[in-house]
Amino acid sequence: MTQPVWLSERVQWIGAFDPGMRSFDIILKTPNGTTYNAYAVRGSEGVAVIDTVKAECAEQFFAHLEAVARYDEIKVIILNHLEPDHTGALPELMRRAPQAKLYISQSAQLMLKALLNRKDLDFTAVITGDTVSLGDRTLRFLHTPYLHWPDTQCTYLEEEFILFSGDVFGCHFCDKRLYNDKVGDFRFAFEYYYTHIMRPFREHVINALALIEPLTINIIAPTHGPILRDQPTRYIERYRELSAQRLQNEINAEEKTLIVFYISAYGSTTQMAEMIREGAEQVPGVRVSLYDMEGGDTDLFVDLVEDADGILVGSPTINGDAVKPAWDLLSSFAKINVRGKLAGAFGSYGWSGEAVRMLEDRLRGLKMRLPLEGVRIKLIPSLEELEQCRQYGLEAAEHLMGVNAPRVLEMADLLAARKQTTEELSVVTI
């Protein structure tokens, strides 16, 4: 059995090692496992336990805890994040230390109820600036929501300048030497964790850094991976870099970017994409880029999408569906935040033409903004149809810039137009 690790005279790591874990939350690869870091802080008036571990690892956690404190000394349990890998041992801990008071973030309240399914739950919901005293040790809370769940927070030990950061600054890396200046090379794991866990919440990372950067920090104690005691601020700086936009985009504040992705079997969707660009470029302030999905890879495209203001996706319909590169691109959008960006779809088709509506549904599902119905063109675009594409690009760009002319419609016409598209689709599908 492993021993607790002493961060200071009053602070111990009481977590668990899980070297056999190979994939985490389904989406992450963990080639050398992970750790679930929990901590105990001793003050003159009691002990605080900060986070717990996954249920399957509870035995290690309780053995470590018992080596540093008695259950009746535990006054405070702080939950920085309610995901089951940090709360699995919580019900048992509450049973063994029934006097301990729970401290959770404002946004964790309903989640805690759903997690424990207990009616008689007693807890204190805290926000930035709130503190809990252990006598000669004080724990202060930082509200850092969406890193990477709505409930997440950090806890700062004022007297020792230790930041218990939850999943922030964490990574899946299992090394029993535990300190960043002792373990193997975990830089890859640190970056990989940021990319897959924190990146979709970039704005929230920036807000959290504003709270964290002014603190004096001797140690960052995250809930996964190495404890960062050697030059901890370097990891904060790295988060600052990672959350900044990558290449400085050479556009002015008044300009907006529109990216047109397309893929084409016989060149019709390509022609459409080119006309859409032509239309969009007529609107001052819009910078358009055109990308053929056949010639690129979604990991690179997703970087472009993250910084873009608007995205249009063109795909032909093959066997009643959009093509795989288009779906791969859309599925990669889950790695970033695309909410509220302008979006649209277009494409040529042979006989049924479902792709455009399907892509639109998915884009809507990603909570993007679709002000225009996409253009669908049967087989080779005629001159009139190309003009329709140009108009579509123009209108999309106008929506992007917020300069679209007011329109007045009759409800009957509006609904008739919608109905026609739906019927056309259902007829040809038969």
Added chain:
Amino acid sequence: MAKAKVTFSDVNVTVNVPVGTRIIELSEAVGSYIAYNCREGDCGVCLFEVIKGQENLSELSKEEKAVLLARFHEIMEGWRATNNLEALQAKMQRENFIGKHCRLACQTQVFGDVIVAPI
């Protein structure tokens, strides 16, 4: 039949509609960014903002009011809440915040000219 004008300010489109039309019947067709989930007044996702003409919209049903209160509680995350949720709710209702500026698009019917926008 009596008519009303519904303007969706985010897409700059005005639709002439028969009175009694619900916002949900229009917003997607004009491309406005009001999002839907359950479409039956249960989930609170289709919250939208009434910029002008709140007096021309249908009365709040008991269900819509309940969803709005719940939804607002969520939205006010970050507020120094709420040992006293009821007092806060009462205050919000008293100041006519709920139901005046914010409604559910799947429930609200139009009886006169309004200007609306996604939130």
